[in-house]
Amino acid sequence: MNAIQVLDKFAASGVETCFHDRHINPQIYAGINGSNWSIKDYEARGGYAALRQILGQDGGAGLTQDQVIATVKESGLRGRGGAGFPTGLKWSFMPRQFPGVKHLVCNSDEGEPGTCKDREILMHNPHIVIEGMIIAAYAMGIPLGYNYIHGEIFQVYERFEAALEEARAAGYLGNNIMGSSFSFQLHAAHGFGAYICGEETALLESLEGKKGQPRFKPPFPASYGLYGKPTTINNTQSYASVPTILRKGSEWFAGLGVPNSGGTVVFSVSGHVNKPGNFELPMGIPFAELLELAGGVRGGRKLKAVIPGGSSTPVVPAAVMLATNMDYDSVRAAGSAVGSAAVIVMDETTCMVKVLERLSRFYMSESCGQCTPCREGTGWLNRMLKRILAGEGRREDIGMLVEVANKIEGHTICALGDAAAWPVQSFIKHFRHEFEYMIDHGGRSIVDGELAAA
Numbered sequence: 001m002n003a004i005q006v007l008d009k010f011a012a013s014g015v016e017t018c019f020h021d022r023h024i025n026p027q028i029y030a031g032i033n034g035s036n037w038s039i040k041d042y043e044a045r046g047g048y049a050a051l052r053q054i055l056g057q058d059g060g061a062g063l064t065q066d067q068v069i070a071t072v073k074e075s076g077l078r079g080r081g082g083a084g085f086p087t088g089l090k091w092s093f094m095p096r097q098f099p100g101v102k103h104l105v106c107n108s109d110e111g112e113p114g115t116c117k118d119r120e121i122l123m124h125n126p127h128i129v130i131e132g133m134i135i136a137a138y139a140m141g142i143p144l145g146y147n148y149i150h151g152e153i154f155q156v157y158e159r160f161e162a163a164l165e166e167a168r169a170a171g172y173l174g175n176n177i178m179g180s181s182f183s184f185q186l187h188a189a190h191g192f193g194a195y196i197c198g199e200e201t202a203l204l205e206s207l208e209g210k211k212g213q214p215r216f217k218p219p220f221p222a223s224y225g226l227y228g229k230p231t232t233i234n235n236t237q238s239y240a241s242v243p244t245i246l247r248k249g250s251e252w253f254a255g256l257g258v259p260n261s262g263g264t265v266v267f268s269v270s271g272h273v274n275k276p277g278n279f280e281l282p283m284g285i286p287f288a289e290l291l292e293l294a295g296g297v298r299g300g301r302k303l304k305a306v307i308p309g310g311s312s313t314p315v316v317p318a319a320v321m322l323a324t325n326m327d328y329d330s331v332r333a334a335g336s337a338v339g340s341a342a343v344i345v346m347d348e349t350t351c352m353v354k355v356l357e358r359l360s361r362f363y364m365s366e367s368c369g370q371c372t373p374c375r376e377g378t379g380w381l382n383r384m385l386k387r388i389l390a391g392e393g394r395r396e397d398i399g400m401l402v403e404v405a406n407k408i409e410g411h412t413i414c415a416l417g418d419a420a421a422w423p424v425q426s427f428i429k430h431f432r433h434e435f436e437y438m439i440d441h442g443g444r445s446i447v448d449g450e451l452a453a454a
């Protein structure tokens with residue numbers, strides 16, 4: 001089945017509400033209008049029914065831990081935090097027989113430029129994350145969990161706290177959940193706005209009250225996680241996908257997407273579009289359709305390039321992107337990655353040198369400084385780009401930018417180094433002439449040159 005056929009299943013009908021009114025039949029976030037976040041609203045949408053069923057509190061036999069993990073595996077759900085790791089497989093790594101406390105962590109740090117979906121899920125539908133985490137905890141035999149929420153969005157933290165209170169009062173959280181023998185305590189924690197604390201081991205360090213710096217892996221969190229105990233960490237949207245998968249079945253979810261990319265995903269479309277926003281859509285939707293849903297390129301201008309999966313993923317030129325479907329394999333074939341599904345759209349007026357300088361400044365500022373290639377390299381990249389923008393660039397700088405990026409990539413403790421390198425490599429690969437033009441014209445952008453000539 002190709003992506004256009006997949007899309008047919010999502011033909012719009014009636015009033016569509018999700019984070020706004022531009023979705024084509026949201027599957028997981030249907031019926032959300034911005035104010036119906038509370039527990040009674042969630043229950044009215046079928047919330048907590050999956051948990052009730054799993055725990056055998058609906059009159060049925062309940063599901064075993066293995067059955068829950070198998071269902072998540074079969075659904076094809078892949079982690080929505082960026083790496084796309086299969087969620088059910090990750091859950092199977094948890095040593096369930098470990099005698100001490102095991103931890104479950106939700107990664108709501110969401111600091112990648114362009115990414116803005118987890119905060120909306122938490123704000124408008126917090127109970128779906130809570131239910132997903134309770135189901136995950138049950139499947140892995142975990143008694144204690146935390147949701148680590150990005151530091152600068154206190155209203156989201158407060159909303160999640162309020163939802164936790166409701167879930168506890170309703171008996172969905174705490175000891176002997178719904179009268180069963182299963183107990184799970186869940187707490188919210190907020191960070192302080194550091195991008196690096198979204199890296200899972202830095203997040204764990206930060207949760208422990210330490211400086212948020214990534215740990216060397218292995219050991220991985222499944223064996224040595226929070227406070228040195230086995231820990232499973234997933235993204236907000238990964239957990240949020242779980243209750244509906246359990247309620248409607250793994251086949252339903254897998255069938256929404258395309259092979260190897262099951263289900264729907266929330267695409268955060270930003271940049272030069274008429275209607276930026278979060279769109280829950282099936283995996284495999286053609287990028288051209290997504291662009292259309294986002295109102296097309298602003299002012300009727302021409303599309304120049306797209307960063308398809310958050311600022312760390314390689315940039316893709318317009319022609320390639322317009323022929324690409326938004327699933328893991330297709331975006332990889334186009335030379336980039338689905339990442340966190342944050343789609344940054346750039347029109348023809350965009351100066352790629354300026355964009356790269358802005359991105360490199362972000363990675364320089366957010367480097368935790370542990371590894372020499374990242375600490376020194378990110379600053380070096382930014383200084384060279386600033387020099388080019390200031391009209392003091394040399395042709396050799398272009399090769400040097402690539403060389404420094406290559407020396408960072410794959411030579412650091414965490415993937416922030418790669419995230420800093422990939423934009424540099426891809427921007428120069430596809431838009432080298434813009435760098436050359438600026439160097440040859442004393443800091444003048446090719447875009448300004450083109451506009452002046454028009």
Ligand SMILES: Cc1cc2nc3c(=O)[nH]c(=O)nc-3n(C[C@H](O)[C@H](O)[C@H](O)COP(=O)(O)O)c2cc1C
Nearest residue numbers: 079080081107109110111198199200234235238415
């Ligand atoms: C620098 C950096 C920042 C990251 N930020 C986030 C983030 O904000 N949210 C997130 O879920 N994953 C983030 N990740 C990925 C996490 O390390 C981890 O892979 C993810 O939380 C696992 O969840 P998933 O399997 O459900 O995607 C980041 C990774 C790196 C290297």
Ligand code: SF4
Nearest residue numbers: 368370371374412414
């Ligand atoms: S790659 Fe950068 S952010 Fe990651 S551990 Fe090394 S210095 Fe810190």
